[in-house]
Every structure is written in C-alpha cells, then in structure tokens.
Amino acid sequence: MSDHAQGLLAMYESAEPLKAALRRFRAAGFGRLQVYSPYSDDEIDELTPGRPTRIGWVLFAAGIVGAVSAYLLQWYACRNYTLNVGGRPIHSWPSYIPVTFELTVLSAALAGLAALLWFCRLPRLDHPVFNDPRFLRASQDRFFLCVDADEALTDRQRTLELFGPEADVREVPS
Amino acid sequence: MSTVEPSAPPREPLLAEGETPETVNRTLGQIPLEHPNARFWWLGFAAAFLFVLSLVASIGWLFLRGVGIWGVNIPVAWGFAITNFVWWIGIGHAGTFISAILLLLHQHWRTSINRFTEAMTLFAVACAGLFPLLHLGRPQYFYWLLPYPDTMGLWPQFRSPLVWDVFAVSTYATVSLVFWYVGLIPDLATLRDRAPTLAKRRIYGLLSLGWRGDMRHWRHYEKLYVLLAGLATPLVVSVHSIVGLDFAVAQLPGWHSTIFPPYFVAGAIFSGFAMVLTLTIPLRAVYGLKSYITDRHLELMGKVLMATGWMVAYGYFSEFFMSWYSNDTFERYLSVNRLAGPYAPAFWTLVFCNILVPQLLWVKSWRRNPALLWSVSILVNIGMWLERYVIVVTSLHRDFLPSSWGMFHGTFWDWSTLLGTFGLFGSLLFLFIRYLPAISLAEMRRMAAKKEGA
Numbered sequence: 347m348s349d350h351a352q353g354l355l356a357m358y359e360s361a362e363p364l365k366a367a368l369r370r371f372r373a374a375g376f377g378r379l380q381v382y383s384p385y386s387d388d389e390i391d392e393l394t395p396g397r398p399t400r401i402g403w404v405l406f407a408a409g410i411v412g413a414v415s416a417y418l419l420q421w422y423a424c425r426n427y428t429l430n431v432g433g434r435p436i437h438s439w440p441s442y443i444p445v446t447f448e449l450t451v452l453s454a455a456l457a458g459l460a461a462l463l464w465f466c467r468l469p470r471l472d473h474p475v476f477n478d479p480r481f482l483r484a485s486q487d488r489f490f491l492c493v494d495a496d497e498a499l500t501d502r503q504r505t506l507e508l509f510g511p512e513a514d515v516r517e518v519p520s
Numbered sequence: 521m522s523t524v525e526p527s528a529p530p531r532e533p534l535l536a537e538g539e540t541p542e543t544v545n546r547t548l549g550q551i552p553l554e555h556p557n558a559r560f561w562w563l564g565f566a567a568a569f570l571f572v573l574s575l576v577a578s579i580g581w582l583f584l585r586g587v588g589i590w591g592v593n594i595p596v597a598w599g600f601a602i603t604n605f606v607w608w609i610g611i612g613h614a615g616t617f618i619s620a621i622l623l624l625l626h627q628h629w630r631t632s633i634n635r636f637t638e639a640m641t642l643f644a645v646a647c648a649g650l651f652p653l654l655h656l657g658r659p660q661y662f663y664w665l666l667p668y669p670d671t672m673g674l675w676p677q678f679r680s681p682l683v684w685d686v687f688a689v690s691t692y693a694t695v696s697l698v699f700w701y702v703g704l705i706p707d708l709a710t711l712r713d714r715a716p717t718l719a720k721r722r723i724y725g726l727l728s729l730g731w732r733g734d735m736r737h738w739r740h741y742e743k744l745y746v747l748l749a750g751l752a753t754p755l756v757v758s759v760h761s762i763v764g765l766d767f768a769v770a771q772l773p774g775w776h777s778t779i780f781p782p783y784f785v786a787g788a789i790f791s792g793f794a795m796v797l798t799l800t801i802p803l804r805a806v807y808g809l810k811s812y813i814t815d816r817h818l819e820l821m822g823k824v825l826m827a828t829g830w831m832v833a834y835g836y837f838s839e840f841f842m843s844w845y846s847n848d849t850f851e852r853y854l855s856v857n858r859l860a861g862p863y864a865p866a867f868w869t870l871v872f873c874n875i876l877v878p879q880l881l882w883v884k885s886w887r888r889n890p891a892l893l894w895s896v897s898i899l900v901n902i903g904m905w906l907e908r909y910v911i912v913v914t915s916l917h918r919d920f921l922p923s924s925w926g927m928f929h930g931t932f933w934d935w936s937t938l939l940g941t942f943g944l945f946g947s948l949l950f951l952f953i954r955y956l957p958a959i960s961l962a963e964m965r966r967m968a969a970k971k972e973g974a
Contacts, residue, residue, distance in 0.1 A: 361969070381735035384541060385706075385966035386742050394735040399743045405751075419667055423675035431679065441679040444762055448687040451751045455695045458744050459702065466737040469729035476732070482713040484733050485706065487541040487965070 353378075353495040354505060356513035357480050357488050361387060363512035364489040368393040370508045371493065378494035382475070382484045390489075404461040405454040412453025416446040477519045492518065534629050534967070536811030541965040544812075548959050549714050551807055555954060560806055565950040571943020578937040579654065587657050589933040596916045596928035601655035603908040604938055606763055607791065608648035608945075609689065610784075610904065613756050614792020615641030616696060619703075620752035623745075629820050631967055632812045635707075635960045636803070637796050638700040643948040644795070645693045647941040652685070654937070681765040688762045695755060699748045702741070705731050706962040760788045767911065773850040774858075774915035777842060783835030790828035790874070791904035797821055797897035799949065801890045803958065812959055815888045822887035825900065829878035832907075836875070850920055862927065863914050866906050873903025 358364040364381070371379055372393065381394045420442040428436055463469070475481050475492065484490050491509070498505040509515050550556060582589055592599040615637035622630035653659050665686045667676055676683045708728035715721040731737070764784035767775040797818070804813040843851035858867050877899045881887050918925045952958065 382733045383735055383738065384710075384733060385962045385969065386735075386738040387966065387970075390735055391739055391742075394739075396736045396739070399740045401740050401743050402747060405744075405747050420678045423667060423678060427673060427675040429677055429679075431677075434679070438679055444681075444684040444758065445678060445687045447754075447758055448684070448691040451755050452691040452694060455698050455748060455751055458748060459698050462702065462740055462744050463729070465740045466734070468731065468737075469726075471725060471730040473730065473732055481732075485709040485713045485731070486545050 352474060352518055354493045354498045354502075354509070354515050355475065355478055355481075355518045356491045356493075356509045356515045357483075358491070358512055358514075359488065361390060361489055363510055364491055365389060365393055367491060367508065367510045367513060370510070371491075374504075374508055376493060376497050376508075378497055380475075380490075380492040380494075382481075382490035382492070384484065384486055384488065399465065401458065401461050401465060405458045408457030409450045409454035413446050413450040415453075416449035417442060420445060474518055478516060480514070480516070532814075532816045534632065534814060534816060535964070536814065539811060539964075539968045541968050544964045544968050545710060545714065545961060547808070548812070548957050548961055548964065549710060551953065552711060552955050552957055553714060553716060553720065557806055561950060561954060565947060565954075568943045568946030568950060571940050572947050573943075574936050575940025575944055578933055578940050579650075581933060582654060582937070583659070587655065589931065590937075591929050591931045591934055592655075593926070593928075595919065595924055595926045596913055598655075598912050598916060599928050600909075600930050600934040600938060601651040603905065603912050604941065605648050605651040605655075606784075606908045606912075607905045608644045608651070608941065609692075609763060610760065610788030610791045610908075611795045612641040612644035612648065612692075612696070612792065613760055613785070613788035614796050615639075615644070616692075616699075616752050616756040617789050617792065618796070619699065620749040620756065623749045624753060628967070629817055631963045632814075632817055632959055633796065633800060633821075634963075635700075635703060636800065636958045637792075638696065638703065639949065639952045639956075639958075640795065640799060641696050642693070642700060643945050643952075644792075645689065645696065646948070647945050649689060649693065650941065652689075681762055681769050684762045685766060688759045692755060692759045695748070695752055699745075699752060702745060702748065703960060704956065705729060705741075706733065707957045707960060709733065710961050711957065756788075757785055760785045763788075767915075772915045772919055773843070773848070773854040774839075774911065777839060779835055779838045779842070783832065783838070786828050786831035786835065787904060787907065790825065790832050791901060793821055793825045793828065794897040794900035794904065797825070797893055798901060801894045801897075803953070805890070807953075807958075809959065812964065815890075818890060818893055819884070819887045822881045822893055822896075825896070826878050826881045829874060829900070833875045836871070853918070854915065857918055858910060858914050861914065861918070863910060863917075867910050867914075870903045870906040870910060873899040874907060877903070 356367070358367070361383070364383075368379065368381065368390070372395070377395055379395055381390060383390055421437065424436050424438075430436065475484075475490070480488070481490065491513070493505060493509075506515060555561065590599055590601070592601070615634075618630050618637045619634040619641075623634070653662050656662060664674075665676060665683065676686075678684075705728055708724050709731040712721055712724040712728050715724055761781035761784065764780035764782075768777055768780035770776060800813055800821075801818070804810050840855050843855040846852075858864070877896055880892065880896060886892050913928050917928055
C-alpha cells in the first residue's frame with residue numbers, strides 16, 4: 347500500500363468548496379487524492395477516486411462458509427451421537443435451520459469487522475496527516491483534501507490554483 | 521445511510537434550530553470528556569452499584585447452596601430465572617430494532633437514540649445471559665451446551681430450541697457488540713481529537729484504531745454498517761422467535777401455541793421501547809439533550825409503543841381464543857386458571873399495564889408529555905415482566921394431573937437477583953454515559969450539516 351500522505355494538505359470549512367476542488371482535480375487528471383471528512387457523505391464519496399468497496403462480497407462469502415459449516419456440524423453431530431426421539435428422523439434438517447442461520451450471521455458479522463480493518467489498513471495510529479495540527483478538526487467539522495507529492499509538486503502553482511481560494515493549504519510533514 | 525430525501529411536507533425538525541457540527545461536538549463530546557453533572561452521576565452510579573453488590577452476594581450464595589435458594593421446584597422449575605431472561609432479552613430487542621430496522625427504513629429520527637439504545641441492548645443481553653447460566657444448577661459445566669469434540673463422545677441435541685437459544689443469544693450479543701463498536705469508531709476519533717489530557721487522548725486514540733475519516737474508509741464503513749443492519753434485522757426476529765419456541769415446542773397447555781414466536785417478538789419490541797423511554801426521558805433532562813432527543817422523538821416512540829402494544833393484545837386474544845376453539849380440556853382449564861386462579865391478580869395487572877395504560881397515548885398532547893410517557897413506560901415494563909411471569913408460572917403450576925399441581929412463590933434470593941440485575945444494567949449504563957458518547961456524533965454532525973429529516 348503506497349503512502350499518499352506526503353503531499354499538499356488543504357483544509358476546507360465546509361463540504362461545498364471541497365466538492366468543487368475535487369471536481370477540478372478530477373477534470374485535470376489527478377488520481378491520487380485523499381479526502382478526509384468528519385462524516386460520510388454520498389456526494390463527496392462519488393467524487394473521491396477509488397474502486398467501490400468489495401466488503402459486501404466478504405460478508406457474503408463468510409456467511410456461506412458459516413452456513414455450510416454450521417449445517418455440517420449438526421449433520422456430523424447427529425450421525426455420531428444418535429438421539430432417537432419418538433422415532434423422528436435422525437437427520438431432521440428443519441430443526442437445523444435456526445443454528446445454521448445464527449452461525450451464518452455470526453460469521454458474516456465477524457468477517458465484516460475484520461474486512462473493514464483490512465481494507466482500511468487499521469489499526470494504524472501513526473499516519474503522517476496526524477502531524478498537521480489542523481488535522482485534529484478532521485474528525486470534528488473540517489474537510490481535508492490531500493494531493494500526493496508526486497502529482498502536486500510537479501506544478502505547484504497550478505495545484506494551488508486547483509485547490510481554490512477557500513482552501514488553507516500546507517505541506518504535510520512526513 | 522443513503523440520504524434519499526423524502527418529498528414529504530415539512531415536518532417538525534428532529535434537531536433544534538441553530539445546531540451545527542461544532543455545537544454537536546461540543547454538547548455531546550463534553551459529556552464523556554468533562555463529566556458534567558458529576559453529582560447526579562455519582563449518586564446514580566453509587567445507588568446502582570449497591571444493587572450490583574446484592575447481585576454478587578446472591579450469585580455467591582447460589583453457587584454455595586444451589587438453585588434450592590430460589591422458589592423453583594417441581595412442578596414450577598422455571599421460575600424467576602426464565603421470566604427474567606425473557607424480559608431482559610426482550611428489552612434488548614428495541615435497541616436492535618432502532619439501530620437496524622429503522623436504519624433500513626430511513627427513519628432519520630433513530631439517529632438521536634440509536635447509540636444509547638444499542639448500549640442498552642448490550643447491557644440487557646448481559647443481564648439476560650446470566651439467568652440461564654445461573655439456572656443450570658451446575659454452572660461450571662455451561663460449556664456442555666456448546667458443540668465440541670469431548671472425550672465422552674456427546675453432542676448437543678440440535679433439535680431442541682434450548683440449544684438454538686445458546687447460539688441465538690451468543691450470536692446476538694456478539695453481533696450487537698460489533699455493530700455498536702463499528703458505530704463508535706468515528707466518535708472515538710472525535711473524542712481523541714478533543715481530549716483535554718494526554719491519557720484520554722491515548723486511550724480514545726487506541727480505541728478509535730487511528731480512524732482519520734478517510735473518504736475511502738467511510739466507503740467501506742458505510743457499506744459494512746448497512747450490511748450489519750441487514751444482518752441484525754432477521755437476527756433480532758430470530759432470537760425472540762427462538763425464545764418463543766423454547767415454550768411453544770413443549771407440550772404444556774398455555775405454551776404449545778404457534779402464535780408464540782411472532783407474539784414474543786412484538787412483546788420484545790414493546791417492552792424494549794418502554795425501557796428506551798424510561799431511560800431517555802431522564803437522560804435528556806439531566807444532560808440537556810432536548811435539542812437532540814426532541815418531543816417529536818418521544819411522540820414517535822409513543823406511537824411505536826402503542827402499535828406494538830396492540831400486537832401484544834392480539835397475542836393475548838389469540839391465546840384465549842385458541843384455547844376455547846381447541847376444545848381441549850387442559851387448554852380451557854389453563855385459560856380459566858389464568859383469569860380466575862391463584863395468579864389472577866398478576867394476570868389482571870398485566871392486562872391493565874399492557875393493554876389499558878398504553879391507550880392513553882392516543883392523545884397527541886399526552887404522547888408529548890414526558891412525565892406521562894415516563895409513567896406509562898414504567899407500567900409497561902412492569903406489565904411485560906408480569907406477562908412472562910404469568911406465561912411461565914401458570915402453565916407449569918397446574919398442568920395435566922391435579923395430583924402434581926403446586927404453587928410457586930419467589931423467595932428473597934429470587935428478588936435480590938432480579939434487583940441485582942437492575943443494578944448491573946444501571947451501573948453499566950452510567951459507565952457508558954460517563955466514558956462514551958451517548959448519541960452518535962458523526963451521524964448527528966451529518967444531520968446538522970445537511971438538515972436531514974427536517
């Protein structure tokens with residue numbers, strides 16, 4: 347995972363100028379943009395480059411694995427410790443549905459948490475953006491846009507123009 | 521979490537005028553960071569903790585002497601323990617209902633109460649989970665409930681709802697914890713960035729896992745949050761259905777009924793919303809949260825209370841109707857015994873609390889009256905406990921053979937254990953309010969910035 351933090355970090359007071367800047371950068375062909383927002387926002391999300399999340403597939407796969415293993419567990423148990431209750435079938439599949447369902451949900455949820463951490467590369471306590479004291483407000487009420495050094499510093503003046511007049515731009519100390 | 525704006529006429533806002541992301545952070549963030557109303561907190565926590573001590577003493581005595589210290593015996597082998605279990609787990613269900621089902625239904629009013637009620641779910645499930653374990657008689661062997669390859673070659677009976685319950689309740693507790701923690705991560709980052717001392721900054725920083733609000737992270741996060749809500753929705757229905765099946769699969773008159781799973785789910789949401797009201801009304805008054813938990817929120821919760829109350833009333837009706845319609849001697853006797861037998865006072869009290877009292881909420885101005893709503897919620901809590909008590913005890917104490925009839929009365933230790941779990945629940949809630957944001961900061965910030973659901 348390449349580290350995009352070393353570059354120019356702009357702070358915006360609200361979402362609108364950030365969205366405008368994002369549109370300008372996208373139009374100018376910039377690809378390595380990091381956006382930081384105090385809350386999730388569908389419009390900013392659409393403007394942020396990057397693939398759509400694949401976390402749904404992880405939950406789906408884990409759910410299937412959980413369901414199959416839960417059913418196999420019960421099937422194995424009924425074969426290895428046979429309980430004959432009133433002559434009912436030993437392999438009575440309808441009564442195995444609840445446990446199968448519960449373990450499907452459990453596996454999917456735990457895999458979802460693990461996948462979130464994996465996709466976000468968290469926990470990570472020491473990211474370079476934290477070196478900027480303004481970044482304390484990224485979790486509160488300010489929006490940040492970071493342009494990767496490779497792209498930003500080739501034509502610094504143009505990059506600064508693309509950030510727009512509302513931006514408070516500083517270099518990220520690495 | 522998508523923000524499809526409904527084209528409904530303008531309604532009373534869910535957030536007071538003048539709230540901005542910054543006021544949200546300040547008002548809600550200061551509660552865990554600065555500990556306002558310390559006097560209230562210490563008095564409340566100390567009072568609740570006294571009951572925790574009573575719980576510890578009761579459990580200690582139970583471990584020393586066995587379940588004989590409770591009133592349970594043959595024929596009533598499921599006394600308070602199962603009543604309390606069903607009651608507590610039902611309370612938990614409102615939290616999941618609010619955080620998952622109302623999220624999927626785009627009910628924006630849930631945002632103000634979901635974090636708090638998710639915590640309520642966790643703590644209620646913790647209290648609920650104690651009872652089956654304590655009721656085992658030999659609680660040190662609780663792990664025999666789990667499937668594992670043991671030297672005796674034994675496996676659990678997977679056809680039994682009691683085994684399903686082990687899986688349902690443990691899955692429910694785990695998934696609720698994951699859902700709650702995922703929701704907390706961005707808020708822990710906010711607390712980290714606002715923390716006044718280095719120690720707090722470090723602790724919240726560790727707990728937030730270094731969350732920095734990266735938009736790509738939000739993308740994964742939002743998707744996961746909706747998917748967890750989608751998983752939690754059938755989960756919550758399954759958990760209380762299985763609890764209902766614990767009874768319904770047995771042959772006993774009064775238990776052997778197909779209405780039980782849906783009727784138990786409705787009862788769970790009914791009692792859970794009552795508990796949400798019992799807790800949020802004092803909370804918003806003490807911590808000045810009336811611009812986040814508005815009178816409109818109370819009114820909406822009152823409506824849910826009334827609707828689920830009617831579903832529960834239908835369940836009672838169906839039980840009596842089916843016992844008459846079945847033409848079965850034992851079923852019919854059970855109905856008569858509930859209406860006029862030795863436990864009739866408990867039955868009529870629950871009818872009063874669960875059916876009659878919620879009818880007050882037809883009046884709009886009464887739904888918006890916190891004192892009245894709070895009183896209704898207390899009565900519904902009592903009524904729903906009695907409902908489970910009546911279901912458990914009246915069916916068991918007089919079943920088929922009159923020679924095996926008996927009576928059940930809770931002992932001192934039954935009551936001290938029940939009151940002890942109130943203390944445990946209360947103490948955990950006090951600790952939660954003290955150290956974590958009781959209202960979701962990130963979601964409220966978005967609501968303040970975008971004026972959602974106005």
